[in-house]
Amino acid sequence: MDRVPRWLAERTGTTLPLTAVTKGTLVSFVTWLDQVKEAAPASFDRRITGVTVTARRPPYGIEVPKEATKAAREALKRLKADRERLARGRGQAVPATPAHLRAMVTASAEMPRAEGPQRRWKAYVLPDLAVYRNRALSLIAFSIAGRAAEVSVLDLPDIVLVDAGLEVHVPEVKGRPARDVEVAYGEHPETCPVLNWLAYKGAAEEGGLGETGPAFRAVDQWGHLGTSPAIVAQLAEVARRVQDGVPPKLKARVFTATADLAALAGWVSLPRWSPPHWLSPGYWSRSSRSV
Structure with missing residues (x-):
């Protein structure tokens, strides 16, 4: 201000x-x-x-x-x-759907050579740990209707495995109240947030994840797990790294600050869903424009 x-x-x-x-x-x-x-x-x-x-x-x-x-x-x-x-600005974020998420998490891990003289000179394949992290991150973000800033501050103790799936505590961010969200097992294994979280956590523990600290951490191109959290800019990079699996209009715009909010709101505001069941994950009110 x-x-x-x-x-x-x-x-x-x-x-x-x-x-x-x-x-x-x-x-x-x-x-x-x-x-x-x-x-x-x-x-x-x-x-x-x-x-x-x-x-x-x-x-x-x-x-x-x-x-x-x-x-x-x-x-x-x-x-x-x-x-x-x-005409200013990038326009409204394009909401992702479960079909888009499925395409993203099953996309090739190969990163093609980028354009420009200052870019890397060859393509390389993302290490398995980075692939597991990106999948878990994108699916949990969708499941909790998480803003990028909220997902980036999640700590390990905030994500707890329970019989029904995961209990995720989303801390207070930018003045928005903290909330607790229940994440159930998914119908399809490739897009199940619980199974993908367990796969990432298991692989990260071998790299020294520990019991505390950021849940989603930086991973370098050699597969080494860092100690710093995956920052908001890296969350946006998740979408860009799986461009082959994402429709052109969705590229580089999935992980804007509120795209997962729009995604969940758009997907569940169908006749079969009752508002009280899904308003709480994104901390919406009934009068919200997303709803």
Whole structure:
């Protein structure tokens, strides 16, 4: 939240506190998103809501006046009418389906030579440990409707094997409350999150996984298990590494921050599913646009 006050200070010579969430600062926030960040207008409304919600929560505890949010959204209307601005951004994440996940986890482990003079000069095959990790990661992310940031902070004690499958504790991330999600065995072994987690964990234990620490860890091209967690950027790389098994429109866009949320919401919002059974994994409300 401090980037906008710094930008305003450069323009006006006056430094405002973070608690100055007013009509003027929210309209300036829209201007900053448009002129400095050059963000897509479709994301502005969500960002405005994020600022107001954060301001109301501890440690700020600020009451944001309704006229401030109204003025910010009025300023946004003009930007949404501009076709050039609407073309910004990568667009909405394409939701993955179980069929897509099956194609991903059964894709070849060979990584082809990348384009460009600074890239590696030959293709190589992903080590088994990296393949097991990628499969378990993608399937558990789907099963818990996990945002990339949530999956990347999972620790080993957060994933517990029980008779019915797995119990996954998703920690609090970016102000979203923590939640516990039950993950059942899958109908198909190749896309079963429980079996793939056990396969990855068993292989990782041989490489020194231990009892604590990040659940999904970095693996180098020689198959050595690291100690650092697989960061959000590496989660996105999972989709790119299995391009042969993913439809063109889905490539490199499966593991955006909310794609697994959209995936689960789109797949289970069919007549045979009752909302109470699947709202909790992604911490949705009934009024969520994903639902």
